Amino acid sequence: MIEAILFDPTKLNQRRSAAASRKELVHFETCPMCSQAVDRRDIYAVMHHLPVGHEPMPVN
């Protein structure tokens, strides 16, 4: 099982992709007021979620 993962480049890319996704997750948190996921690297998103009683940001 481990050998198959190590020597199959497709599975290796999937593992790297999953690891990259886990690293991305540390930048997100759930807003306690509107329950929307907020990317803490996005200053506009952070500022939007500061006021009490705000609405969730529109999603494209």
Ligand SMILES: [Zn+2]
């Ligand atoms: Zn919010």
